[in-house]
Amino acid sequence: xxxxxxxxxxxxxxxxxxxxxxxxxxxxxxxxxxxxxxxxxxxxxxxxxxxxxxxxxxxxxxxxxxxxxxxxxxxxxxxxxxxxxxxxxxxxxxxxxxxxxxxxxxxxxxxxxxxxxxxxxxxxxxxxxxxxxxxxxxxxxxxxxxxxxxxxxxxxxxxxxxxxxxxxxxxxxxxxxxxxxxxxxxxxxxxxxxxxxxxxxxxxxxxxxxxxxxxxxxxxxxxxxxxxxxxxxxxxxxxxxxxxxxxxxxxxxxxxxxxxxxxxxxxxxxxxxxxxxxxxxxxxxxxxxxxxxxxxxxxxxxxxxxxxxxxxxxxxxxxxxxxxxxxxxxxxxxxxxxxxxxxxxxxxxxxxxxxxxxxxxxxxxxxxxxxxxxxxxxxxxxxxxxxxxxxxxxxxxxxxxxxxxxxxxxxxxxxxxxxxxxxxxxxxxxxxxxxxxxxxxxxxxxxxxxxxxxxxxxxxxxxxxxxxxxxxxxxxxxxxxxxxxxxxxxxxxxxxxxxxxxxxxxxxxxxxxxxxxxxxxxxxxxxxxxxxxxxxxxxxxxxxxxxxxxxxxxxxxxxxxxxxxxxxxxxxxxxxxxxxxxxxxxxxxxxxxxxxxxxxxxxxxxxxxxxxxxxxxxxxxxxxxxxxxxxxxxxxxxxxxxxxxxxxxxxxxxxxx
Amino acid sequence: xxxxxxxxxxxxxxxxxxxxxxxxxxxxxxxxxxxxxxxxxxxxxxxxxxxxxxxxxxxxxxxxxxxxxxxxxxxxxxxxxxxxxxxxxxxxxxxxxxxxxxxxxxxxxxxxxxxxx
Numbered sequence: 001x002x003x004x005x006x007x008x009x010x011x012x013x014x015x016x017x018x019x020x021x022x023x024x025x026x027x028x029x030x031x032x033x034x035x036x037x038x039x040x041x042x043x044x045x046x047x048x049x050x051x052x053x054x055x056x057x058x059x060x061x062x063x064x065x066x067x068x069x070x071x072x073x074x075x076x077x078x079x080x081x082x083x084x085x086x087x088x089x090x091x092x093x094x095x096x097x098x099x100x101x102x103x104x105x106x107x108x109x110x111x112x113x114x115x116x117x118x119x120x121x122x123x124x125x126x127x128x129x130x131x132x133x134x135x136x137x138x139x140x141x142x143x144x145x146x147x148x149x150x151x152x153x154x155x156x157x158x159x160x161x162x163x164x165x166x167x168x169x170x171x172x173x174x175x176x177x178x179x180x181x182x183x184x185x186x187x188x189x190x191x192x193x194x195x196x197x198x199x200x201x202x203x204x205x206x207x208x209x210x211x212x213x214x215x216x217x218x219x220x221x222x223x224x225x226x227x228x229x230x231x232x233x234x235x236x237x238x239x240x241x242x243x244x245x246x247x248x249x250x251x252x253x254x255x256x257x258x259x260x261x262x263x264x265x266x267x268x269x270x271x272x273x274x275x276x277x278x279x280x281x282x283x284x285x286x287x288x289x290x291x292x293x294x295x296x297x298x299x300x301x302x303x304x305x306x307x308x309x310x311x312x313x314x315x316x317x318x319x320x321x322x323x324x325x326x327x328x329x330x331x332x333x334x335x336x337x338x339x340x341x342x343x344x345x346x347x348x349x350x351x352x353x354x355x356x357x358x359x360x361x362x363x364x365x366x367x368x369x370x371x372x373x374x375x376x377x378x379x380x381x382x383x384x385x386x387x388x389x390x391x392x393x394x395x396x397x398x399x400x401x402x403x404x405x406x407x408x409x410x411x412x413x414x415x416x417x418x419x420x421x422x423x424x425x426x427x428x429x430x431x432x433x434x435x436x437x438x439x440x441x442x443x444x445x446x447x448x449x450x451x452x453x454x455x456x457x458x459x460x461x462x463x464x465x466x467x468x469x470x471x472x473x474x475x476x477x478x479x480x481x482x483x484x485x486x487x488x489x490x491x492x493x494x495x496x497x498x499x500x501x502x503x504x505x506x507x508x509x510x511x512x513x514x515x516x517x518x519x520x521x522x523x524x525x526x527x528x529x530x531x532x533x534x535x536x537x538x539x540x541x542x543x544x545x546x547x548x549x550x551x552x553x554x555x556x557x558x559x560x561x562x563x564x565x566x567x568x569x570x571x572x573x574x575x576x577x578x579x580x581x582x583x584x585x586x587x588x589x590x591x592x593x594x595x596x597x598x599x600x601x602x603x604x605x606x607x608x609x610x611x612x613x614x615x616x617x618x619x620x621x622x623x624x625x626x627x628x629x630x631x632x633x634x635x636x637x638x639x640x641x642x643x644x645x646x647x648x649x650x651x652x653x654x655x656x657x
Numbered sequence: 658x659x660x661x662x663x664x665x666x667x668x669x670x671x672x673x674x675x676x677x678x679x680x681x682x683x684x685x686x687x688x689x690x691x692x693x694x695x696x697x698x699x700x701x702x703x704x705x706x707x708x709x710x711x712x713x714x715x716x717x718x719x720x721x722x723x724x725x726x727x728x729x730x731x732x733x734x735x736x737x738x739x740x741x742x743x744x745x746x747x748x749x750x751x752x753x754x755x756x757x758x759x760x761x762x763x764x765x766x767x768x769x770x771x772x773x774x
Contacts, residue, residue: 068707070723070731070733071684071707071733072703072707074683074684074685074730074731074732074733075684075685075688075703075707076703077730078683078684078685078686078730078732079685082685082689091702092688092702092703092704093702093703093704094702094703094704094705095704098704099703099704099708102704102708103707103708103711105708106707106708106709106710106711106712106714106715107711109711109712109715109716110711110714110715
């Protein structure tokens, strides 16, 4: 016999046992067994039929049916022997259906405790399933009937801020027009393969003008193009003097204009009904890109003018940059403020570079005028606007949560859709399989109500964050650590994947550190300009900064790294001077910058991360806290790394690249 | 006269336990004894008796055993367990209290009530 045939024996036996002990086989056997007993009992046919009917209807196990049949047969035979008539016996047996039910119920009670336990467990499970299904049904009903009430038109509220300004009071129309014209030139330069090999150029490489060194083979071509574009840049400079940028926010863009490049992107009239608008956080802000592009052009033009010895143009362009940063700072979005701060930073850096690279180009009065220009724009330019952040969050809530009229509500299907978008690649915010859209997750969506935070708790967390931001803005960088801890607490993912707070709240610690950095930088720029104005008038360097006040400098600015002390100034032995702050370590290293790993940045000596290192450094325990935010906002920091040992040197500036 | 179902449901088990307290009996015997000794008041057919017996058995108040009688017939004999005896005692006390209460209300005559033991 082959091995296969030998192996078939046990398999066949198992298969046969399973068949023989299947519920159907057991039922057939039980009925046959009872039938055999009835046939052997010799009872009247009607009695046998009645007993058979009762036994069959009990649907008991085989041995139980046999037992019941045997007892009923014995009883019927005793009755027959006692002279009972057939009708009497039938009457005694009763109606098969209720009798069988009573017998079945009683017999089942006799079964083993194991069976009883299992039966009760099955019943319990069944009840639990029913309860869960009913509960889930109620939950699903509640979820799918949840509708957001989109009533507030935040877009209109934002646009109302500029409604009072006429076309001639807005800079944006000019920037857009000039931007389009430059785009045409940039396209031509690109077609001529000018500036095509610049790192990270993408299709906007032509905008990376500040990085274009005179030794670059394309420098002359680009410089020639910029010189030829100066009439348009003068229009921009004039427009920066206008009160506002005046960009009108919209949820709709002219798609055709987008095809002509981002300079050409133009918003259409926004949908009047907020229900027809998208999320406020999705509002496009092409003007920021346009402003950055124009900033690069102006910075390039500043250097060109400095090389040409055109002091008036240098002064005019730097003043225009400062005013552009003012206009951006007046915009309601946090990102607008940050772009404004960045433009302001570039303007300050250009001041230091021009003074360092072209000594004497700017005379005393020019330095004083520039100092005044920086002082004038500072309140608006070096400023963070968080109003729109509250709007963005409230808009998100009104579109994704129901509203009970008392500030609370529950997540709606629209909210789930939004979370799906957040959780989907390529946002790189972490793929969340639970939110992948599948039939299973669709069916499970109502369960989100069990874990999603309610509207009030989200609003409270956002409100707490904003209050802390405003508090720290008023006090200064020494409260950055406090801000950072509140931020981690507020944005901590408290409800699994159904919590948008961690994603929607921006990295305020980094934003505020950037602002504080620029406040200090602005202070330093004005000190530098005051020193230069002093030198121009007196022909020597001031011994201390006190010589500058109040004629050249209203007051000596503080050192943000060393609360209670002021900005550092020191005349250098070989001539010249240095202006610096204490740096991340908080002590005076005599104006020596720390050794940097990333010296590629133009502002490497005044890193935002240094302020966080000085005042916002977290302990390793806090760093290990299960938050998603810290890694996103603290990318420049390693809590285990030593604090950089050195000063923030504002002058002389770092070598330009 | 036959008892209504609810009364039978209360009285039937106690009556069966009482009969089995004297000696073990099989089904038909119980039916006959109940009919005869209660003048048919507690007479019950198989449709009532066997579910009742199986319930008592499930509660361990009675135990059953198949035996072959002298006549050669197979019969299932029921007997009272220890638990059944305790239950019968408790039920009897309750029936006495009930009868006394019903007599006090005039529902039962004192003689009838006193006759229950």
